[in-house]
Amino acid sequence: MEIKKVKRSEDYSAWYNNLVKSADLAEHSAVKGCMVIKPYGYAIWEKMQADLDKRFKETGHQNAYFPLFIPKSFFSKEASHVDGFAKECAVVTHYRLKVDETTNEIIVDPDAKLDEELIVRPTSETIIWNTYRDWIKSYRDLPLLINQWANVVRWEMRTRLFLRTTEFLWQEGHTAHATSDEAIKETEQMLEVYAEFAENILAVPVIKGVKTANERFAGALETYCIEGLMQDGKALQMGTSHFLGQNFAKAFDVKFVTKENKQEYVWATSWGVSTRLMGALIMCHSDDEGLVLPPNLAPIQVVIIPISRKEEEKVVVLERAKHIQQLLKAKNISVKLDDRDNQSPGFKFAEWELKGVPVRIAIGPRDVQNESVEVARRDTKEKQVMSMVDLDNKIEHLLSQIQKNIYQKALDYRDEHITAVDTWEEFLNVLENKTGFISAHWDGTSETEVKIKEMTKATIRCIPLNNKMETGKCVLTGNPSKQRVLFAKAY
RNA sequence: CGGGGUGUAGCGUAGCCUGGUAUCGCGCCACAUUUGGGAUGUGGAGGUCGUAGGUUCGAAUCCUGCCACCCCGACCA
Structure with missing residues (x-):
């Protein structure tokens, strides 16, 4: 792989695009505005998913799955919601193709027109609240705390890898409550979950706040958000949590019987974060050498690079490298031993830097002899020779230092700005x-x-x-x- | 969707103005020598030049349509 060097200072968006591709995170697909998330990029997304999913479950939520398609009529039930999304909806109008007899081309079969068009979900409030009507009858059914991991489609005019793609992956929480207070508490709680995740895992400092009426989610009474600051001085909305009031309950007639045997409309929230977080991660920390991953999110936290000249050295060095790999694995550290023999150490150094691996350990014959290793950290590029004594604990400590340092650096930048x-x-x-x-x-x-x-x-x-x-x-x-x-x- | 630009091997490119079957580098494969910051040599594989038409004896090159991507707007998470 040849790496084209683009500097942040020269052309920030060219740098970003180049980094996403050269670090092997994602690429453009054959479909306009849609990306292919490559294995390394997807591994990072999976780490995000795993951590968030755990937090959702810890706060009492369960996962479920609702359809990709939404009947058009559902959409029109909540007026401001339609206004907000109508102009960016993909619509399914037919259900069959056929071979045109004159041109021999595949065409949409005009006889297979749907009676009611289906909207490819841009978000799932409507289909979910239509379902909740049947699920919620009594105060005993509340609160209903559901999350779904899904893909959604918003037909954007202009797209950018991870930051704004026509189809993107996300999670959307949809909860139902008996009281306004409880729903607001839920909205605030999930904002807090997002903020902690952003700061502790992504190492991206965020400002928690509420949107103005103009910027509010279509159909919400209040939109809470976390806002991050990227290295080019532009802000990025990283997550939102909406207090929906009784808007959707009224639109879909979702009522429950209170303890006092009275009919009342249910109170709602929704909240979501998307693959856009990948963009935040990249733009917040990375440098001209490539990606910089916080250890808490890196699919590979430590890479070991063995260096040897002669065959007999190779055996000894590799043995030592494997030993270290085992030590670190026992500490639950994710380690990659890069024993490819067709690449030089220098090449490997550069490649793993490009991919943002937080810690690199190099071991050569010299190190084996001295009972040491060379340890380099990605965030500061500092190298030091460490003795083998207590190495696993030292590396573990270093990883947490790197996590803190990356966050602190981003925080300092943000606060100065x-x-x-x-x-x-x-x-x-x-x-x-x-x-x-x-x-x-x-x-x-x-x-x-x-x-x-x-x-x-x-x-x-x-x-x-x-x-x-x-x-x-x-x-x-x-x-x-x-x-x-x-x-x-x-x- | 408007303005500007680009499209040639996995990646980056030359050739296009002035038509004659594609250049170079990296990567890939084999072997050898190498390996502490992007190794070297020798040999090899890989291209319907974005796509569909047109002009022509002949098109990467000229003409037209379409597609995709990038940059700047408008829109948006």
Whole structure:
């Protein structure tokens, strides 16, 4: 594989695309806007899935699976939901192909038209709430806590690997509750689950907040979100958790009998994260040498590279390498022994750096003799010679240090890129030259929000949770404001 | 969907203006020598030049349609 070097500083999006391909994470497919996730990329996604799935189960959720197709009529039942998704829906209209007798080409059989078109799900609220109507009769059926791992389709105009693809993989939680309070608690709890996952596993610091009415999910009363900051100073929405009120219960007539024998509509939440998290992971940590994976997410945490000149050395070195592999495996560390004999050590060093493996151990005859190994860490590129004594514990410790360091580095960058501004001039200046989040007063109106977006492309990423109340003047209009909100250009 | 660009072996490319059956590097296969930061030599395999038509004795090259991708917009997780 020849690696084309593209620097972040020269062309950030070319760097990103190049990295996704050269690190063997994904590639474009024959279908417009759809990607093939390659084994190495999928292994990372599987690690994300496994960790999230565990967290969902620990908070009482169960997995289920609903259909890929949604009858068109279901879609029209919740008005704002339709508005939000209608323009990006793929629609199934026929169920059969046939060979055209004159051209001998495969065509859609006009006789096989569906009576009712089916929508390929862009999200599953409607089909799920239509099902919940039958599942929920009494307060004893609540709460209903369901998650599904699925693919969804949103017909986007412009796509980018992982960040925005026509089809993407995600999980969507859909829960039903007896009270508004309980549903809000669930919404907040899942936001917290996402935030912990992002920070502890992905090592991406996030800001928790709520969206403005403009940016809210179609059909939600409140959208909570986690926002990350990428290395180019643009924000990325990494997960959302919605309080849906009784909108879907009313649209699909989902009522339950209370203890007091009264009929009431059910309260709902939905929440999701997608393969977009792969994009966040890549853009937050990686460098000009390639991917940088946090140890908690790396499919391969340690790679061992044996080095030898002569045949007799090779035997000894390989024996030592296998011994170390066993030591680390016993510690539950995922280790790859790269014993390919058709590649030079230098090539392997570069390749595993490109793939973001957190720790590399090189062992040569010199090391065997000295009872040592050479240990290199991916995040700082530092190399050190370590003695074999207690090596497994030292590597384990190093992995957790790397995890912390990657997070801290991202956190420092993020914190340096939250800039409070009080004037419109400053706002424009920071947005253009410094980038990142801008903390500014906003008069609370949609008009101002839209105006700022039109003028600068910056949007209100969120109103941070636990925001400090502070009187001030809107950065654009000068109208009174009670708190600052976070603006940024976003993906 | 609008503006701009690109498409030649797995990857990166030359050739295109001025038509004559495709260049180079990396990778791949074999053997040998190598191996502490992207090894070297020798030999070999691999291409209906994105695709469908057209012009021509002859098309990677000229013309038309289509497709895909990239960049910038609009839209969006």
